[in-house]
Amino acid sequence: KNEVEQSPQNLTAQEGEFITINCSYSVGISALHWLQQHPGGGIVSLFMLSSGKKKHGRLIATINIQEKHSSLHITASHPRDSAVYICAVNLGQGAQKLVFGQGTRLTINP
């Protein structure tokens, strides 16, 4: 069993829909990251969370440490949100040692 599980693996939605991507992990972590990867490979860090909730524009990320679960929400989705979203957990204490989920491929149709 992978230490980090994401769901769904693929998601297709219409423009304007509310999107939720889930991430569950089975190990103790110091932080959780949500990353976005566009075709061509470039990765952008969206959020780093160790507790609670963060919001940036139309993106919201939450984490429940007790349940070992995090969600990434996209409100008013747009075709430019189409990308692969990757959850990663940091196993290192005061260091970087990331373990990644397999990613969620999101396609937003106009």
Add this chain to the structure above:
Amino acid sequence: KAGVTQTPRYLIKTRGQQVTLSCSPISGHRSVSWYQQTPGQGLQFLFEYFSETQRNKGNFPGRFSGRQFSNSRSEMNVSTLELGDSALYLCASSYLPPYEQYFGPGTRLTVT
């Protein structure tokens, strides 16, 4: 501020050769991490360097090695290349671990 840069961007090597990839972090960042991305295994952690010291290592064979210089630039080396080493190699930097990481564009290595 310039982003993380990686050179070269594309590389084709033959099985059995060795390769060196370079990563220049964002100015002021002292932590550099390396990752391998393949279609089958996804993203996997290779190693992390901070102040010229390797602090963490992923589950990769000894053919994969790296180092960090006093200016925080980092190199990774893969010796005796195998076909399975074909991948996108990404580096990421942060000011201090475990702060948010900034990723470079990657080096796409093809081993033939």
